Amino acid sequence: MNELGIPSAHAAGRESGRATRAREVADSLTRAIHEHRLGPGMKLSEDEVGEIFGVSRTIVRAALQQLAHDQLVTIEPHRGAFVAQPSVREAREVFEARALLEPRTARSAAERATPEDIAILRRHIAQEHAALHAGQDGAALRLSGLFHIEIARIADQATIAEFIGQLVSRSSLVIALYWRRRNALCESHAHDALLKALADRDGALAEDLMKGHLLDLLSSLDLREAPGQRRSLKEALGRA
Amino acid sequence: MNELGIPSAHAAGRESGRATRAREVADSLTRAIHEHRLGPGMKLSEDEVGEIFGVSRTIVRAALQQLAHDQLVTIEPHRGAFVAQPSVREAREVFEARALLEPRTARSAAERATPEDIAILRRHIAQEHAALHAGQDGAALRLSGLFHIEIARIADQATIAEFIGQLVSRSSLVIALYWRRRNALCESHAHDALLKALADRDGALAEDLMKGHLLDLLSSLDLREAPGQRRSLKEALGRA
DNA sequence: GGACACATGATCGTATACAATCTGCGCACC
DNA sequence: GGTGCGCAGATTGTATACGATCATGTGTCC
Incomplete structure (x- = not known):
């Protein structure tokens, strides 16, 4: 599960009496996105993320909501959070x-x-x-x-x-x-x-x-009209 | 408790199968702040807000975190959320x-x-x-x-x-x-x-x-150096 | 053989319970 | 009389439990 190099909960450890762990998780995810270890469209299951970081879904949800506010992930009701795919x-x-x-x-x-x-x-x-x-x-x-x-x-x-x-x-x-x-x-x-x-x-x-x-x-970008070119076939066939 | 004119849970009611109620609470609070019904420095207790809107603290927390992200409220660890007081x-x-x-x-x-x-x-x-x-x-x-x-x-x-x-x-x-x-x-x-x-x-x-x-x-603003002029004396003497 | 209906499993939305921390007050002590 | 300590109440931080919703696979009907 952790092939992405996301630091585990123990790696983060007791890093001073930090208040919110949600921020930590959010930062790790943000960094993973910045470094393209997490690519657009990837699903971020609450359970999965929680297990990786050793926190409960409560924390993960808070972190994902933060990322959603930054528009780094898209939260689809009852479906989950996905790394955003900017149009x-x-x-x-x-x-x-x-x-x-x-x-x-x-x-x-x-x-x-x-x-x-x-x-x-x-x-x-x-x-x-x-x-x-x-x-x-x-x-x-x-x-x-x-x-x-x-x-x-x-x-x-x-x-x-x-x-x-x-x-x-x-x-x-x-x-x-x-x-x-x-x-x-x-x-x-x-x-x-x-x-x-x-x-x-x-x-x-x-x-x-x-x-x-x-x-x-x-x-240097290729911004021709292609609404979701990259993994669109897989995603499109997967559902829709 | 509701002297601020914040719409109660029933007023909001069943407004289409809306997914997240947190957004509703956040919007109401935002509006209250915009209209100066909630002033800088006011405490937003999770229990209190939850009771007003008829939702649990889970929802209130999500809403407050949204507002915190917009820097409309400041969340102080273990102390609570307060309407922000921009310096x-x-x-x-x-x-x-x-x-x-x-x-x-x-x-x-x-x-x-x-x-x-x-x-x-x-x-x-x-x-x-x-x-x-x-x-x-x-x-x-x-x-x-x-x-x-x-x-x-x-x-x-x-x-x-x-x-x-x-x-x-x-x-x-x-x-x-x-x-x-x-x-x-x-x-x-x-x-x-x-x-x-x-x-x-x-x-x-x-x-x-x-x-x-x-x-x-x-x-038209009075931005002389006064780090918290309004309620600073009360706040400063209250703690710090 | 294909399509629709239903059951099943997984995942999310929300509430609640418990633990950790802070605040305020009273009391002893200086 | 002032100061420091300690306990009780309140509030937040986190985890877990339960209900709701959606995706998926199977069986039957056309």
């Missing part, structure tokens, strides 16, 4: 929202970034490169998303950072469904350029780079 | 986020608005005016928020509309805490002007008007 339309919307939020946020970040911030970002990129070279595609993807979130944090806008976090999460699903080619290199270069702009305190450049970066990402 | 900083962030999202969305809406959309908006404004004249301040405030959400819907951006919905909700709390003067008239005029721009398909004007409208709103 082409939703995919576009996610990137349009990002286009509205991230460039200006990158500008703010450039104007406020401290040397420590830059160092953190540099480490992020290094990890991303390392993961990529190690062939850990999923981990690289997750780190790539964290880079964007970190920029929002540097911009000192917690609210916007939260939104961007949700959008990055959903982008991960979009990429899982609609990714066209495998040249992740361009992305890393984009992040390198962004880092340089931030380090140089060049807000205008950072804004432009971010805008271009998002457009690149969007154009 | 001055959060208040600023909310309006900065709105400034990023709404003007461009208003432009899109202007470019896409159908005559039916305009009619709907016109009705919204009429209701808003009526509520205002009837002295129903809370209802007017809620309708005023719905106007903004409706614009996002017209722009045909469900994702952004969702974000704006959250921000409008939080704005309601911000207004409850930091509102300075009582001249709600200016706001209505702003909505009138926006409606006209939308009807005229003038995207640029709509964008400008929305930007100005948000700035007006922000400037």
Whole structure:
């Protein structure tokens, strides 16, 4: 059951008197989705998830509801929770929202970034490169998303950072469904350029780079009308 | 217990075979917050809320977690759920986020608005005016928020509309805490002007008007450094 | 041989029960 | 008289139990 690398209950263990375990489960699931260990359409049975994490369905339900709110999973009444499968339309919307939020946020970040911030970002990129070279595609993807979130944090806008976090999460699903080619290199270069702009305190450049970066990402997707191309045959034949 | 006008369980009744009752409770609470029947800092005891709505704590918890995700309530471990009290900083962030999202969305809406959309908006404004004249301040405030959400819907951006919905909700709390003067008239005029721009398909004007409208709103708040001015003394002395 | 009806099993929705934790009050002690 | 401790009440955190709903497989009828 645990072939996905989801940490077991014991691995999480007594991690300080943490209040809600639901958050822990939700975070683990979120991470698994970010790293494409859980793909769009997969069923998340309450019993199964609960057994994996060693918690009862109560906790699992709370976690799944959180993910549903982030639109990472879809809860179908009386049928269960499934990893979301963003439609082409939703995919576009996610990137349009990002286009509205991230460039200006990158500008703010450039104007406020401290040397420590830059160092953190540099480490992020290094990890991303390392993961990529190690062939850990999923981990690289997750780190790539964290880079964007970190920029929002540097911009000192917690609210916007939260939104961007949700959008990055959903982008991960979009990429899982609609990714066209495998040249992740361009992305890393984009992040390198962004880092340089931030380090140089060049807000205008950072804004432009971010805008271009998002457009690149969007154009690397295959968003022709195909309402559920990937596993649609299996799903469609399975039920409907 | 029900002096707040929260509809009882029977009022909600058998409203079609709706799946989740938690959503119903959450919506009622959200509405109560929007209309300032529930003010910042109020405690939402699980037992109490459950009794009012005629559901068990399981449902109430789910509803409260939803609201917590929208940052309308704060859940303190082992202490309970309270209507959120946005800090001055959060208040600023909310309006900065709105400034990023709404003007461009208003432009899109202007470019896409159908005559039916305009009619709907016109009705919204009429209701808003009526509520205002009837002295129903809370209802007017809620309708005023719905106007903004409706614009996002017209722009045909469900994702952004969702974000704006959250921000409008939080704005309601911000207004409850930091509102300075009582001249709600200016706001209505702003909505009138926006409606006209939308009807005229003038995207640029709509964008400008929305930007100005948000700035007006922000400037009508009293956001001096006062970390919890309203009930801070009581709260601060009560615990901390 | 195919399609519909029904029974069965699995899964979810909700309520309730129990354990853990916090709050408030009273009392002893300083 | 003030301060610290300890117990009782209340409230939340979690698990489990039970009823409802849906998916699936089998048998019969056409």
